[in-house]
Amino acid sequence: MSSYEPVIGLEVHCQLNTKTKIFSSDPYSFGQPANTLAGPVTLGLPGALPVLNKEVLRLAVTAGLALNCEITRITKFDRKHYYYPDLPKGYQISQYDRPYATNGLVTFKKKEGNKEQSETTKVRIHRIHMEEDAGKLLHSGSGADSVSFVDLNRAGVPLIEIVTEPDLRSSDDAWWFLQTLRGIIRATQISEANMEEGSLRCDANVSVRKGPNAPFGTRVEIKNLNSFKAVKAAIDYEIERQISVIESGGKIIQSTVLWDADKRETRLMRTKEDAEDYRYFPDPDLTVFEIKPDFVEDIRNNMPELPDQKKDRFIQSLGLPEYDADVLSRDFDISQYFETVATLSGDPKKSSNWVKDEVLGIINKNDLSITDFPITAERLSKIIALLNEAKITQRIAKQVFEHIYEENLDPEEIIEKYNYKPVDSSQLPTIIDDIIQKHPQQVQDILNGKDRVKGFLVGQVMKATRGQGVPDEINRILDEKLAALQK
Structure with missing residues (x-):
């Protein structure tokens, strides 16, 4: 079994943070009542013409630069034809042979516990293209009583699709790549990149081959990967399935499968599918256009600080160890939280230890978001200040921290309530x-x-x-x- 080498490429769809849709003035926000955000362009009504949202282009180019891509000067949109209830026009506006960004690169170092591997993993970005999202199907009942509802709120929402080269060799590689990618995307603030809300979605192309020098095997595309755990589990399952088929004398058929998280297995969706099946052709309603160099340079000159740059600053300016700096710079919201604590407390090192160990410990254990965490940066900075002033001990500080998390009170209120005062x-x-x-x-x-x-x-x-x-x-x-x- 171990003689086989997995070959994995990812297609990552990222929903862009815009107030309106990619080709219309229809607004969009997550969680609104069904079909309340769908105007004539979204519905594909006769005579309704698409117009590109310039903010979509700005955010898309920002992503391309953040991922070290070359920005294509002359680009265009194409129609990708397929028939499905969540696609009112009968085609999706996407980009086929002239994507706006190509030849990018993402690098990362995998970690085990508190140790960072010395070897850097490099994943090439084949292309990034802009496209509109489809609507959503909601299913109810089963058998003869089954019914499907169509919600077109999401149709027309701007996406970028990030396509990697098949450079990943394990589910761990895929997991770390997605974590790194999400960190970069959130740092640029072009997207929430939230898998639970669907603003970050991933398909995985998986094949196996006999050793690193053998030709690539037949790939299988896995869809319905809506969490980091699902990506890892589905890839592991598909690798084992393909090896088992080959070892028993069978052949892998090019196909698309769905990941069933409940059964923890893939099931066939459709067999071989190629570009010609979609009958791509240039969209006649959207002209070929130029992404001007000065537009790109203006974006480049105003790029926000990316995770690797932030990590270097934490090491050089705040004196943090490399491991701590890496953990705290990986996610935009967590880095903001840490910097606020460090600034208010005046103690970056203690702030780093508390955020890295105590805060992230609770967040990871309970699958929380730092934005919903009841111990605000202001409250944590007060705990650290009280520690530094010798008004509480380390042990009391941890008890105060736990009580704040459970009771949502300020540190002073907890200290008064439980008489947490140092011995005279x-x-x-x-x-x-x-x-x-x-x-x-x-x-x-x-x-x-x-x-x-x-x-x-x-x-x-x-x-x-x-x-x-x-x-x-x-x-x-x-x-x-x-x-x-x-x-």
Whole structure:
């Protein structure tokens, strides 16, 4: 089995952040009542003519530059014909032989735990093209009672389709590529890139071959991949399925399959399909047009900071370790959250540790978004400030953090409610004297040079103060008392 090498290419559809659709003034926002955002152009009514939304072109070129593509100077739109209820015109306006961007590159380093692999994975971008989205079919019932409803709100929404070369060799590669791509897209703010809402969708082309130098095998396209977990699971399943078919003497048939997340398997949608099946031809209602160099340069000169650039800044300006900087720069919203905490608290390193370990720990465990996280950047910065002012201990800080998450209160309110206040320093000498008297053997070990035993005594003091003793004060007083015993 291991002698086979998977070959994977991705087609990623990204919905652009515009107020109106790609070829009409119809508005669009997610979650509106069905068929309330569909005007004459969207419905394909006779005489309704498309006009390209200039903002779509600006966002599309931004994506192309962010992905290191060459921008095509002369480009055009084409009609892609197929018949489906969610496509009122009977064709989709897309780009066929003159995509607006080509020859891009995305690089990333995969990570295992807290370790980053030294080898950089390079994925070439074959092309990016603009197109309109289709509507949505909603199915209800089963058998004779089944019925399908058509919602055309999404029809005509602007998309870019990012097509990679078949450079990926595992589901892990695909997962990391998509994470990297989403980070770049969100950094440019051209799209929410949210798989759950459908603003980022992925199809995977999968084949296997006998070793890295063998010819490519017959590919199978997997659709209906609406989460990162689905992408990984579907690719793994399809790789194993193809190897099993070949090993049993069968042949892989070029086809399109759907991923069934409930059954965790693919099922056949249609067999071999090529470009000629779509009967592409230039759209006569949309003229060939030029993407002028000065338009492109203006966008290039105003590009936002991309994740790799942000990572370098976090390392050089804030002094973060490379791993921390990478984790915190990967997602736009998380990087914004971290920078706000760091600015308000004045402590980038502590901010990094809290966001990386505590905040992302809860977010990843509960599948949350940082924008919905109840511990705001302002609240977290207060916790860090209280820590730095020795008004709370590290242990109390974590308890305050947990209570804020559960109760949605400010740090000061939590501290007051649960009486989370450090033990008065004047009480510590008495407590430490008591600990020293209770543990004479450990004290003698320390006096004999076994310094590591001191941690035990510090722990006993922390236990006696219920975690409310300030560690620096405890260590200072304990050192003074141990030094006095040595005289």
